[in-house]
Amino acid sequence: MKHTNEINNMQTSNSGRFFSRLGGLALLASIALAGCGGGASTTSQIPQAGTTTSSESTAFFNSSGGSDLDRFRDNLWRNINATSRCGNCHTPGGNAASHPFANASDVNAAYSTITQSDASSSNRYINRTTPSASGIVTKFSGAGHFCWQATQAACATDLTTWITAWIQPTGTTGTTISLTAPTDEAISGGKFFPATAPGNYSGVHTILMARCANCHVPNVQQAQQPYFAVASAQASYDAVVSNAKINLNATSQSRLYRRLVDDNHNCWTTSCANDGAAMLAAIDAMANGITAITQEAGTVVSRVVDLSDGISVSLGSRIDANAIAVYDFKEGTGAVINDTSGVGAPTNLSLQGVQGTDYQWLPNWGIRFLTPTGRAQATDSSKIHSGIISANAYTIEAWVIPSNVTQQDANIVSFSASGAERNFALAQYQTRYQSFNRSNNPAIPTAQKTTGEPVLETNDDDNDALATLQHVVVTYSAAAGRRIYVNGRYTEDTDPVSGASLGNWLTGGGYQLMFGSEGGARPWAGTLRKVVIHRAALTEAEVQQNFSASVGQKYILMFNVSGLGGFPAGSYVHAQVEEFDGFSYLFYKPTLINLNSTVPTALAIRGIRVGVNARESAIGQVFAGVNATIGSTYLAGTGPDSGQVLSYLGAVIPKENGPTLDKFFLSFETIGSQVATKDYNPPLTGAALIPPALNPSAVSDVALHTFEEISASMSELTGINRTRVATTFNRIFQQLPPTEAITGFVPSHQTGITELAINYCNQLAGDTTRTTYFPSVNFGGMSFATDANRDAVIDTLLDRLLNVTSGTPTNQPSATAVRTELRSLIGTLSTSCAGACSGPRTVEIVTATCAAAISSAAMLLQ
């Protein structure tokens, strides 16, 4: 049915081609017959017969070897010569027979056509340096050209993929890039922060003081840098400027504004939008009062470039020989994710939810699932089903950015019918990646087969899943079972079950390829940058190669520094640049080069900063630490690896107006003989050097002794070594006051104190030292009838506790009052034996009186 539809469509759009197509098929048939005896050849001329079968004509092949012509045949020609694609017109007899690069009947002729040069010696059909710039690709930059995909862009992507596979075969490092000078442009200027806070900063300052002073000041409990909510307008301004919280040239990108509207960060009303608007109005009022100037005073800057000046850097070679579904997420908008593999009918996925709310396209290629509603699902996944079960092997390859590492049971890529029925799935469980797989392994119970269990997951201790860009791969083969790779490295987690046939995989009945959830169940929050389904298990080396190939579009920007500080004409600092994510650019490996082969020597370059539009970015200036002298490590040439690398690091620089509007320059603290006069490190003076103020508060003069002090105090008062009550202390010490604050005292503390006191006193009353401590007590038995009798116990305790002999300090309890209480206690305890208490009872009374004394507030308070 599909085939018929394609034919019907072409009849509609390309009148008359139907009949020529029939002729082509007849010709192909005759070629096929003729070729049966010839076979393939590695000579420069390829026999025409036998190279294409009906099944091959719709399959994507990739060859890792052979001549350029071989690779053309295997990677491009076989994918475009079908009448459902370029071969319908771009072939002799077709409507576009003047450009027969898809000659369906003669691969040699097609190769000859597509590799020919035009009058200006550049190829009109393909661009070996930048496949995406090939003529047959850019034909799809507009609208109206016949396309086998849903969009023109998707066809362009298909062609780019095939051309890349042809000209950058597996195992090679890609084509050579020659650096060229960009269009010359000077810095256009903008607004800069004056050193002194302008008067109209007051609006921003007022809001900051009123709304942010609970945290963004130094002398509060939860002090949070930067301290821009301080009362001093200048100090506040300095903190705002140095931490890049306001963008004068793109005020709506100001962090003070975005934190409110994007992050709902401590909004002060119920509407963060309104609060943000108030902040933005204050920022605009300030920015509007600042006059733009051409260049910041005292800086030394390069010429200006933007991304359109960039030299496109092809990604490294990938292993896609068995890719049956490829998703690059280049669409940028809409509700469809295109399968750009070019293999058979594309397995496109439809996005669910609302763009911007539930999902979000990323400008640097990718899609981000924001809510559980945001997900994608195919409607016909039969290609994947049939491709994989026939191979009994597959690979799920995905570039992902999990939004967090707290989510669990979150399916990233699934071939499922529901949250409980699946053929395969790649999922995240906190910091673990998981693989589910249905197979015919007889050892697996049926119920588990349905869910793809037992799960293979990465070791929890390894924290393999991180909330950052990661290359995650699951491979499966009947022979080896499952393996998980993260960033090109095998995680060494062993599949709990052996591999088996995939013949029990299901299709139809709701079984579809899904991204971001399983039909709404097991939602995953994160970003997909690329997904590829292979009908083979990639080897470890192949996984590593695909990881090395990276993802996204990269450019080389050439910053002209000719004439600066003695650098000769043709001098550039180039850097690889890409959109890092929705918020920033990544600048990598700045390198000095001279395109005129005039190598400057003994010239210094120090302190490089990236400028965006009018000013140096206030944050992220990794290259500011560069300190290089051009000389012996300079490599001659004009390629991207030529010149002298100034830094191997990468700098993440915030976007301002977006990739189509932002212009970039480099500034230098020193370049050759030219030294910037701007003070990049203004010293702090005066108040700025004063450390954060302390926060003394009114505290009670009365405090508690803490746990160990209590034990030590009791030891001092009784003369009993702490080791003798160690068992009790070690059991209850956490029941004693941990801090001195009297407001923290609770009844359980007193219980612990009492128990400890009883132990000390019990030791004392049973110790040989007791007769020294209580010289007037007869431990063999005595009378407690009179106060004098009772004072025999009390006197020593009181003296030790309240320093009676040397004079009780007035901030201690009254000795008389305490004595009265203790006499009363002994009286009560000796009621039954007041005239003649036994020895054991005497010991008990001494112990109790001692405990009452040393567990009292007289001991506890200080």
Added chain:
Amino acid sequence: MKNAMLRQNLAKTLLMAASIGCAMGLSVTAEAGVREQAKRIHDRLAGVPPSNAVLTSMVTALTNDTTGRTAADIAMQNPNFLGVTVKNMVMPWTNEEMTVFTPLNDTAATLIGMVRDGVDFREALYGDIIYVGSGTYSNSNNTMYTQLESSNADLSNTAVLIRRTQSQITGLPAGAVSGVLTTRQSSRAFFVDGTNRAMFRFTMLNYLCSDLEHLKDTSRIPDRVRQDVSRSPGGDSSVYLNTCMGCHAGMDGMAGAYARYQWTYTNDDPDSGQLTYTPTLVQQKYLINSNVFPYGYITSDDSWINYWRAGPNANMGWGGGQQVPTTGNGMQSLGQELANSNAFARCQAVKVYKAVCFNEPTETTLGTLVTNFRASTFNMRTLFADSAADCRGP
């Protein structure tokens, strides 16, 4: 039966005593004089009540020396000053949980010994010093110190807690020793697993009284931020640029000094492990997760750079006052960098004052404390004495 009755009797007796104990002392007054001041100084320095003789001598001392230092010196002679007050002040510095409820260890014992002997306290971060018991020190267990604690050893006795040269005791090269930070307990707490950033964070917390939140400065050069730090956490690089980088730019610059240290252990038992130092190699933990951001800094030696000398963290009062980044190699030199900051001196003063007076000092008081601390060549006993004297009451 009789025994049961006796136990019941005793229980009733003690319960009554307990209630009496609770009730007594509620009539404490806030009136004070020299005697009362002496009592408070003793209570707060020694943590225990004074004997009659000590109180009398302190009253005399306070009368003759109104600064209070002489009286404080008498109180500090009580063994509990070291064994309880100082110990409980420093114990939270020896573990990640910052809890006082942890066994005595070589880090705490060394800090206690340094207080006892009036050693320049800056050496806590770089000195080749350790305090041990009379037995044999072990690099792989803490037994020596738990025995000191369980025997209630008198830490004020120089024959009980003995000053030694750390490199000779532990075998760590003298150039690799960095005060208490390279003692067994600190290594166990802050070099175990992870990336060794814990050592930096807790050094800042415990010895400079600054957590990273207070030091965050996104305007510094982030060229030492390692590869393992995501520049786009959750796909949002603004989080990195405005939050993560503020700490990592400075921290990773300095934490390079720890690149050759590792807490090595087996059988999932870190408590029986020991410190490993590789003089020429960077520990693997500095190179892990290199694919998180391949364009990040790759540690190749133990160099460090202090970017926080410039920018708002210049208010840490770095030694010499230069507001340009300083550099060095190894933990010992970084220890000197940190210990010579004004923040270090202020931190010790604030901590001692809080331990003794249970409050933060005023700026004026703090200034005096720090001045005297410096004048005494960073003798902690000066801080204890001055603090106790300051809050002795009217």
